[in-house]
Amino acid sequence: MGFMENLNVEELAQQLMTVLTTYGLDVVGAIIILIIGNIISKIIPNSLTKMLNKRGVDVTVVNFLGSLTKMTILIITLLLVLAQFGVQTASLIAVLGAAGLAIGLALQGTLSNVAGGVMLLFFRPIRVGDFVEVAGHAGTVKAVNLFTTEMATGDNIQIILPNATVWGSAIKNFSFHDTRRVDFLMGISYNDDINKAMEVLRRLVEADERSLKDPAPVVVVSELGDSSVNITVRVWCKSGDYWGVKFDLTKAFKEEFDKEKISIPYPHVQMVKD
Structure with a gap:
């Protein structure tokens, strides 16, 4: 029994030596290729990103090209590893090409996302x-x-x-153009002075430094409502100032109307007793 065990161990050791002798260098080479490929897949995209950023290329384009470059390097690394073990990469590419139609049909959604990314990159x-x-x-x-x-x-x-x-x-x-228009709808009572209300609104708009002179602000009576005279105010500003102008002028309009005794109609709830 001990002799058989020694024989099996010797046979196993001999087979292991044969495998190491035959494929050892290939395994070491494949590991080295994977390590180098992984390093290159980080260095080249990072270098490309830095170079494009220095040249003022749009960030969207930079990120897209960085992802595409990394994926390409990883695919090339995989092919080199297979070639290290004697796999005919030319034949493999031909097989993949033949299977491309089936894969494409199975991955229609994924491929359409890649195509969509290319279109977004091209037309921006x-x-x-x-x-x-x-x-x-x-x-x-x-x-x-x-x-x-x-x-x-x-x-x-x-x-x-x-x-x-x-x-x-x-x-x-909303950020494509440098300027945007801010619209306000202010309702006043039918008993209030329309011209006075319009003058108050115009004065507040012109006093705001973020309000552009060209195009000029617009203050007009736009509607005679059921319970109010509605005045539309249109102000142009830089796109980045949109919400600041919207919030600040809304507050300023209400406060100034209160000072000038100009009323803003609002629904009243009337309690009816039985």
Whole structure:
């Protein structure tokens, strides 16, 4: 029994030596290729990103090209590892090409996301930092990657949309133009002086330094409502000042109307006793 055990151990050791002799260098070479490929997949995309940033290339383009470069290097590394073990990469590529149609049909969604990412990169309807509304979601664009677009809402909730959805939807980009128009609708009582109310509104708008002179602000009577005379105020400002102008002037209009004794009608609830 002991002799048989010694024989099995010797046979196992001999087989192990044969494997190491035959494939040892290939395994070591494959490991070295993987290590080098992994290092290169980090160095080259980072270097490319730094170079493009120095040249002022759009951040969206930089991130997309960085992701694409890293993926390409990893694929090349995998092919080199297979070649190290004697796999004919040319034949493998031919087989993959033949199977490409079936894979493409199975991964239609994924490939359409890549195509959507390419279209977003080429036409650039959105850029990193833009505030947009797309597919029913509104937020600031954080990144456009190979497969997805990442956004953050005003309260900093992450939204990740497939690129195909972004490209296939109507995109409302609030940051595309340098200026935006802020609209207000102020209602006054029929007993109040319309001209006085309009003068108060115009004075407050012109006093705000964020209000642009060209296009000029507009203050007009837009509607005779059921219980109020409605005055529309339109103010142009820089896109980044939109919400500040909106909030500050709304507060200023109410406070100044109170000082000038101009009433703002509002619904009254009347209690009826039996």
